Amino acid sequence: MERKTITIFHGPQHPGITGNMSVELELTGETITKARTHVGYLHRGFEKLIERRTVIQAFTIVCRICVPEPDPNEANFALAVEQLAGIEVSEKATYIRVMVLEMARLAAQLLWMAGQSGSVGLGTVGQWSIYDRDLILDLFEALTGGRVYHMYIYPGGVRRELPEGFLERLGALLDYLQKRLVEYDRLFFDNASFQKRAIGVGVVKSEEALHLGYVGQVLRGCGLKRDVRRDNPYFNYAALEFDIPTQSGGDVFARALVRRAEMRESIKILRQVIAQMPTEGAIMQKLPKHRKFTLPKEDTYVAVESARGEFGYYMAGDGSEMIRRMQVKGPSLIHGFTLLESLLVGEELSNVALIMNSLGICPPEIER
Amino acid sequence: MQNLMQHFEIIQKTPTLYALHVSIETLFNTLHHLRYQSDFITLSQLTCTDWIEEERFELGYMLTNLERNCNLMVKCFIGRDDVTVASVVTLFPQAEVMERELHEMFGVGFEGNDTLYDFALEDWQDLPPMRREFDTLAYVQSHYDFRDGRDDNLDVKEQIKIRKAAAKSAKEAQGGA
Numbered sequence: 069m070e071r072k073t074i075t076i077f078h079g080p081q082h083p084g085i086t087g088n089m090s091v092e093l094e095l096t097g098e099t100i101t102k103a104r105t106h107v108g109y110l111h112r113g114f115e116k117l118i119e120r121r122t123v124i125q126a127f128t129i130v131c132r133i134c135v136p137e138p139d140p141n142e143a144n145f146a147l148a149v150e151q152l153a154g155i156e157v158s159e160k161a162t163y164i165r166v167m168v169l170e171m172a173r174l175a176a177q178l179l180w181m182a183g184q185s186g187s188v189g190l191g192t193v194g195q196w197s198i199y200d201r202d203l204i205l206d207l208f209e210a211l212t213g214g215r216v217y218h219m220y221i222y223p224g225g226v227r228r229e230l231p232e233g234f235l236e237r238l239g240a241l242l243d244y245l246q247k248r249l250v251e252y253d254r255l256f257f258d259n260a261s262f263q264k265r266a267i268g269v270g271v272v273k274s275e276e277a278l279h280l281g282y283v284g285q286v287l288r289g290c291g292l293k294r295d296v297r298r299d300n301p302y303f304n305y306a307a308l309e310f311d312i313p314t315q316s317g318g319d320v321f322a323r324a325l326v327r328r329a330e331m332r333e334s335i336k337i338l339r340q341v342i343a344q345m346p347t348e349g350a351i352m353q354k355l356p357k358h359r360k361f362t363l364p365k366e367d368t369y370v371a372v373e374s375a376r377g378e379f380g381y382y383m384a385g386d387g388s389e390m391i392r393r394m395q396v397k398g399p400s401l402i403h404g405f406t407l408l409e410s411l412l413v414g415e416e417l418s419n420v421a422l423i424m425n426s427l428g429i430c431p432p433e434i435e436r
Numbered sequence: 437m438q439n440l441m442q443h444f445e446i447i448q449k450t451p452t453l454y455a456l457h458v459s460i461e462t463l464f465n466t467l468h469h470l471r472y473q474s475d476f477i478t479l480s481q482l483t484c485t486d487w488i489e490e491e492r493f494e495l496g497y498m499l500t501n502l503e504r505n506c507n508l509m510v511k512c513f514i515g516r517d518d519v520t521v522a523s524v525v526t527l528f529p530q531a532e533v534m535e536r537e538l539h540e541m542f543g544v545g546f547e548g549n550d551t552l553y554d555f556a557l558e559d560w561q562d563l564p565p566m567r568r569e570f571d572t573l574a575y576v577q578s579h580y581d582f583r584d585g586r587d588d589n590l591d592v593k594e595q596i597k598i599r600k601a602a603a604k605s606a607k608e609a610q611g612g613a
Binding site for chain 1: 449450452453455477478479480481483484485486487494496498500502505507509528529530532533534537554555556557558565566568570572
């Protein structure tokens with residue numbers, strides 16, 4: 069009997085992704101023979117808008133580039149502006165920035181856990197992890213006034229002093245999360261249902277991972293120890309002790325185990341930050357008024373390690389108060405096109421959401 | 437890197453970021469050399485900046501050397517109109533989607549890349565939107581209708597005036613007392 073090939077759209081709304089993106093799949097039976105990524109459902113034109121705004125006005129936009137993980141955007145924006153304008157940041161502000169980024173990493177991993185578990189039908193995990201993420205968002209609200217978008221890491225430092233008793237609250241939350249991670253092991257990572265679905269699925273080869281520019285857990289899940297915090301340290305990561313967890317499987321399960329270990333490392337970093345946080349010192353440098361804040365005709369590239377891998381910004385000034393060009397480089401462009409389109413071929417239809425989620429694709433950062 | 441700096445006019449911008457300007461004629465060969473002879477095995481980003489007043493675009497190929505943990509941005513000026521650059525998909529397969537994006541947003545052609553179809557925009561017939569002469573406001577005004585908003589919408593500027601006047605009179609009353 070002749071086997072028929074059909075074409076279907078997976079998405080743009082489905083459990084495999086945070087945001088909207090679709091994959092056009094050609095199927096023979098349940099097996100994928102061709103995959104083509106489609107974006108454009110979320111194009112908000114941020115990079116275009118930024119070209120018509122002053123540096124300080126542009127700051128309010130950048131955090132919205134990636135909804136589940138806005139803080140690396142703020143960090144990149146601040147790093148790029150500071151590098152171009154020659155602004156120094158105090159030690160206290162850099163400690164606070166590391167604290168914010170690691171809290172954001174934990175929150176993003178908990179959100180990922182909800183999506184990844186949802187893609188294999190383990191709904192309870194998501195209910196737990198979203199609750200725990202909310203506890204981190206409570207702290208963000210106390211610190212910045214915002215739960216999801218913080219607009220806190222600002223060129224020159226950070227916008228507000230730590231509220232009274234904040235570090236104690238953070239310490240108590242870390243104690244709680246440390247215990248919860250053991251529960252998550254039992255509920256999710258050691259769960260036979262998840263392991264059976266994730267082991268041997270979506271395997272990335274280490275040699276192609278390096279050449280094709282994959283980042284984050286995709287690289288570390290193939291045993292490649294790459295992390296911007298260690299390779300090109302920014303803020304004060306060079307002074308902090310933490311490991312770069314790796315796995316050798318290259319599959320969905322290996323990437324999940326890397327994320328599990330990274331949550332422990334984030335807690336380790338946050339405990340050091342609490343212990344070493346300077347009690348004195350300014351949190352913000354004096355900056356020119358926004359109409360007088362000009363960037364020289366220079367360009368730069370900065371990058372931080374987001375919860376999903378290297379996240380970079382190219383920024384060019386032109387001597388005016390506007391930014392001539394700001395181009396975002398997130399993990400999702402290459403993971404969502406180059407990697408996903410090849411990885412899905414030969415896989416079963418039921419594994420699409422599972423694989424997409426493990427790659428950490430965030431459509432808003434593809435179509436900025 | 438020192439060895440490379442003897443062959444090319446490389447500028448060090450930060451401890452881990454270098455830049456190199458090349459002509460459009462030597463762009464592909466330079467990238468080929470860096471890819472196969474100098475261990476810049478990864479293309480991380482492909483950028484385009486519109487210098488409309490100079491009537492040119494500036495392309496930037498961000499290459500990464502993983503052994504030395506450094507980035508090298510190979511930059512090249514190209515004209516703004518009907519310009520085609522050699523595709524680097526054969527050197528860096530991930531460039532396929534990057535070139536597709538720049539083709540759609542700036543109108544830059546990449547010879548050798550046969551997948552320059554729609555990226556984020558569907559059936560776009562207008563000027564490539566990231567070019568400086570593309571007027572976002574004019575496009576919105578000609579394509580969309582504005583809604584008046586809710587019936588109880590407040591004029592923000594008017595509200596600020598009222599608030600400031602109230603604060604001023606409260607201060608005067610306090611001073612008088």
